[in-house]
Amino acid sequence: MTTFQLEVAILVVIGGGLTLYWLLGGADFGGGVWDLMAIGPMRERERALISDAIGPVWEANHVWLIFVVTGLLAAFPTAFASLGFALYVPFSIAIAGIVFRGAAFAFRSWGDRGSAWQRTWTRVFGVASIVTPLALGAAAGAVASGRIRVAGSTVVAPLWGSWTGPLSIVTGLLALASCAFLAASYLTVEATQRDDRMMEEVFRRRALVSGAVSGVVAMLGLLVTRNVSPQLWHGMLTRAWPFAVLSAVGGVASLWTVARRRYRVARVAAAVAVASVVAGWGVAQWPYLIVPDMTVADAAAPANALRPIAFGFAIGVVLVAPSLFILFRVFKGSGSGSGTPSYH
Amino acid sequence: MIIVALTSLQAARAQMAVSLGFHIVFAALAVGLPAMLLFAEYRANRTGDAVWMALCRRWARALGILVAVGAVSGTVLSFALGLFWPGLMGRWGAVIGLPFALEAFAFFIEAIFLGIYLFGWDRLSPWAHWAAGWPVAIGGVASAWFVVTANAWMQTPTGFATVSDGRVVDVQPIAAMLNPSTPVMTTHMIVAAYMATGFTVGAVYAVGMLKGRRDVYHRRGLAVGLVLGLALAPIQIVVGDAAARLVADRQQVKLAAIEGLWRTTADAPLTIGGIPFPSQERTILGIRIPGGLSWLAYGNTGAVVHGLDEVAPADRPNVVVVHLAFQIMVGIGFALAGLGLWALVAWIRQRRLPDAKWFLRAAAVAGPATFVALEMGWVVTELGRQPWIVYGQTRTADAVTSRPGIAFWLVATVAVYVLLGIACAWLLLRLARTPRGATEPEAPA
Numbered sequence: 109m110t111t112f113q114l115e116v117a118i119l120v121v122i123g124g125g126l127t128l129y130w131l132l133g134g135a136d137f138g139g140g141v142w143d144l145m146a147i148g149p150m151r152e153r154e155r156a157l158i159s160d161a162i163g164p165v166w167e168a169n170h171v172w173l174i175f176v177v178t179g180l181l182a183a184f185p186t187a188f189a190s191l192g193f194a195l196y197v198p199f200s201i202a203i204a205g206i207v208f209r210g211a212a213f214a215f216r217s218w219g220d221r222g223s224a225w226q227r228t229w230t231r232v233f234g235v236a237s238i239v240t241p242l243a244l245g246a247a248a249g250a251v252a253s254g255r256i257r258v259a260g261s262t263v264v265a266p267l268w269g270s271w272t273g274p275l276s277i278v279t280g281l282l283a284l285a286s287c288a289f290l291a292a293s294y295l296t297v298e299a300t301q302r303d304d305r306m307m308e309e310v311f312r313r314r315a316l317v318s319g320a321v322s323g324v325v326a327m328l329g330l331l332v333t334r335n336v337s338p339q340l341w342h343g344m345l346t347r348a349w350p351f352a353v354l355s356a357v358g359g360v361a362s363l364w365t366v367a368r369r370r371y372r373v374a375r376v377a378a379a380v381a382v383a384s385v386v387a388g389w390g391v392a393q394w395p396y397l398i399v400p401d402m403t404v405a406d407a408a409a410p411a412n413a414l415r416p417i418a419f420g421f422a423i424g425v426v427l428v429a430p431s432l433f434i435l436f437r438v439f440k441g442s443g444s445g446s447g448t449p450s451y452h
Numbered sequence: 453m454i455i456v457a458l459t460s461l462q463a464a465r466a467q468m469a470v471s472l473g474f475h476i477v478f479a480a481l482a483v484g485l486p487a488m489l490l491f492a493e494y495r496a497n498r499t500g501d502a503v504w505m506a507l508c509r510r511w512a513r514a515l516g517i518l519v520a521v522g523a524v525s526g527t528v529l530s531f532a533l534g535l536f537w538p539g540l541m542g543r544w545g546a547v548i549g550l551p552f553a554l555e556a557f558a559f560f561i562e563a564i565f566l567g568i569y570l571f572g573w574d575r576l577s578p579w580a581h582w583a584a585g586w587p588v589a590i591g592g593v594a595s596a597w598f599v600v601t602a603n604a605w606m607q608t609p610t611g612f613a614t615v616s617d618g619r620v621v622d623v624q625p626i627a628a629m630l631n632p633s634t635p636v637m638t639t640h641m642i643v644a645a646y647m648a649t650g651f652t653v654g655a656v657y658a659v660g661m662l663k664g665r666r667d668v669y670h671r672r673g674l675a676v677g678l679v680l681g682l683a684l685a686p687i688q689i690v691v692g693d694a695a696a697r698l699v700a701d702r703q704q705v706k707l708a709a710i711e712g713l714w715r716t717t718a719d720a721p722l723t724i725g726g727i728p729f730p731s732q733e734r735t736i737l738g739i740r741i742p743g744g745l746s747w748l749a750y751g752n753t754g755a756v757v758h759g760l761d762e763v764a765p766a767d768r769p770n771v772v773v774v775h776l777a778f779q780i781m782v783g784i785g786f787a788l789a790g791l792g793l794w795a796l797v798a799w800i801r802q803r804r805l806p807d808a809k810w811f812l813r814a815a816a817v818a819g820p821a822t823f824v825a826l827e828m829g830w831v832v833t834e835l836g837r838q839p840w841i842v843y844g845q846t847r848t849a850d851a852v853t854s855r856p857g858i859a860f861w862l863v864a865t866v867a868v869y870v871l872l873g874i875a876c877a878w879l880l881l882r883l884a885r886t887p888r889g890a891t892e893p894e895a896p897a
Contacts, residue, residue, distance in 0.1 A: 121507035164571035167523055167563040175556040177530050182553040182625075185545020192534025192541070196855045204868070205532050207524040211872050212545070218879050267855070295893055409546035413623045416550055424557035431564045431587065438575055 114418055115183065115408035119390070119397075121222040121421050122179040127386045129288060131170035131379055138291025140209060140237020141284070142314065143230065148185075150310065151403050152221075153229070153442040155367045157307050158291075159217065161298045164439045166213065168432065182417050186261075187397050187407035191247075194265035194398075199246040205240030209234050238284065245283025249276035252340055274336050278329040285325050288318040290378055293362065296371045297440075302336070312366060315374075319363045326359065326385075339400055343392035351388030355381045454769070461849050463858040464536040467865050469834070471528055473827055474869045478522030480826060482562075483596050483642065483648025485515045486589035488676060489569075493585065497578045503669050507676070509573075511653070513859035513883055516570050521876055523563065525869075534857065539851030540841050543620060548605050548611045555598035562591030595640045596645060604633035607833070608702045609842050632702060636694045637833075643688050644829065648822040650680030655819025656884055658812045666807070675805055678815060681822065682792035689785055695747070699836075700749035703843060704758040705768060706836035711745055712738070712775040713759045720745040720757035725779055728771045733760070735775070769838040777831040784825035788818060 146154040212233035219225035250271040257264040292315035299307035358381030365374040496504035565587035597702040611628030655675030712728040712735035722745040726738020745754030841848040
C-alpha cells in the first residue's frame, strides 16, 4: 500500500513539473512563435520585448523539462525506456528544436542590429520554437492514444504511426496554440510594466486570437477522443470531467480577463486551465501510464528506489521554490520593468 | 558512405561519443568559470578597482553563451539515454536513476541564479549580486558530481542483486550512487573542470600579451587563470593516480588496455608511450620501467598484474585507442605540472609570474591542451569500459535500441554540433577581441 501511494505521489510531482514546464517553458516557446510572426514596422520593438522577457528566465524554465525526463527515468524506468523507443522520432525532433531554440536565442543577441547573423539566428529561434511544442504535444497525445503497445518487455509502436494519429495532431496543435496564448498574455503584463501601451494592445489582441484558437482545438480534442479513444473517453466521462470543466472555466476566464485588461488575473486563470488539462489527462487514463498496456504500477521502480527519490524531491523543492521566487521577484515582480534591462 | 555502413551499435556509440565530447567542453567551463567570477567580483567590490570589474563582466558574458550551449547539449544526453539505450535505462533505471533526478535540482539552482547573475547587475546591490554567483558555482559542481556518480556506477556497479533469470532485485540507489568509483572519479572530473577553465582563461590573456597587450588587465587575467590551473595540476596527478589504482582493483581488463599489457605478469613494467599491436598482441616502442606498473598499481614491484590474455579478444576494449589516449592525458598532465614548477621557481626568485615569450607561448598552448587531456580521459574511461555498458553486467550491444536510422542521427548530431561549435567560437573570439572599456555594450536584444 505504501509503495502504491509513493509512486502516485511521485507521479503527481512529475505532473506538476510538466504543468510548470508548459506554463513557463511553453511560454518561452510561444515567445519564439510571436518573434517569428513579428512583421511590419513594430517588429523590432516586439522582438525586444520578447527577448527581455525571456532572457533571464528561459534556462531555469527549461530545467522543468529535465526534471520531468529524469524523474520519469528514475521513478518509472520501464516507461522511460518504452517511450524512448516508441517516440523515437518526435523526441528526436523535439531535441533538435530545443538545441536550436536555446543556442539561437543566446547567439542572436550578438552581432550587429540587422546583420545577417542576427536575422539568421532569429529565424532559427522562431522556427525551432514552433517545431518543439508540436513534437512534444504529439508525443503526449501518443501516450494517451493507445497506439503504443507493450507486451512484456517488448514495445510495439510504428516509427511514424504511433505519434501521427488524430489525437496526436490535436495535442500537438493544442500545445502550440496554448504556448502562443500563454506568451501573449504574459507579454501584456511585461508591456504594462514598461508602460508600453502599444505593445500591450498588440499582444492583447494576439492573446485573444490564440486563446480562442486554443479553446477551439481543445474542444476538437474532446471530439477526437470520443471517436478514436473510447477508453480515454470513458475515463473522461466517469472520473476526469471535473478537470475538463475546470480547464474550460479557466480558459474562458483567462480570455475574458485578457479582454478586460486584467492581465495578472488572466495569468492565474491560464495556469488553472493548463494544470487542469494535465491533471485531467492523468485521471482520464488512470491507471495507465502508457495506454492501454502499461500501468503506473507496472512502470514504477521498486519501493527501495522510490523512497530516496521522494526524499530527494522534497529536499529539491525546498531549495528550488525559494530560488524561483527570488528569480521571478527580481525580474517579473511589480515595478521590475521600470529599471532598464541589462545584460552586460 | 562509411556512415551508412555503420551498425546501429557503432552509430549509437559514435553519436554518444560526439554528444558527450561536445557537452563536456561547455559543462567543464560552466563548472569552473563561476568560481573565477566570484573571485574577480569579490576583488572588484572590495577594492573598487575597475580592472577587476572589467574582467568579471567579460567572463560573465562568456559564461552566458557557454551555459546556454551546455544546457541544450546536456538535454540531448538525457533524452539520448532513452532513445538509444533503452536496454540500459529499462533494466537499470531504478538503480541509477536517482542521481539523474537529483541533478535536475542542482541544475535548477545553477540556471535560476545564473539568470539573476547575468541579468541582475542593475537590479541588485554589488554584494547581493556577488552572493547570487555562489549558487551558480555550487549548483554547477553539484550537477557535475551527480552525473559523474552515474558514470562511476557504470564502471563499478553496486547497489543491487541479480537473480538467475537476469532480473535486477534488491535495488539500493544510494549505495549505487556511492559506488567505489564515485569519490575518486567525481574529484578527478571536478578538478579537471577547474583546471580546464583556469588554463583556458589564462591562455586567452597569454595570447593577448604575446600580441603586445601587456597591461594590468591582461596580467591579472593571466594570473587568475594560471594560478588556478597550476595549483591544481599537481593535485590532479595525485587524484589521477588514485583513479588508476581503483581501475587496477576493480577493472583489471581496462587497466591492461590502458597499459597495453597483453599477458598477466608479475613484476610488470610500466610502459611509457609505445604502440599496441592487437594482431601480434604486443606493445612496441615504449620506454619500459621494470616493475613500475606493479608498483604503481599495487604498491609492490613484484605484484601480479592481470593482462589482456585473461579474457577473450571479443571481451577486450580497443587497446590501441585506450592506451594512446591514456598516454596523451598523462603526458599533458605532467607537462602542466612542469609549467607550474617553472612558474613557482620564477615566483620564488622574482616574486611575480614569468612573462617571457616562451612562458606565454606555453601558457597559450596549455588551454587547449587541458581540454585535449580532458577528452582523452573520457576516451579512456568510456572505451576502456567496453564491451560493457554496465561493467560485467550488461553488454553495450545488448543495450542499444533496435530503431533504424541512428546513422542519420549521428550525421545530424555532427553537423549541428560543428555548426554550433563554429558559431560559439566565433562569438567568443569576437568577445575576446572587443576592446575593453568603451564597450561592455548592452546586448542588442
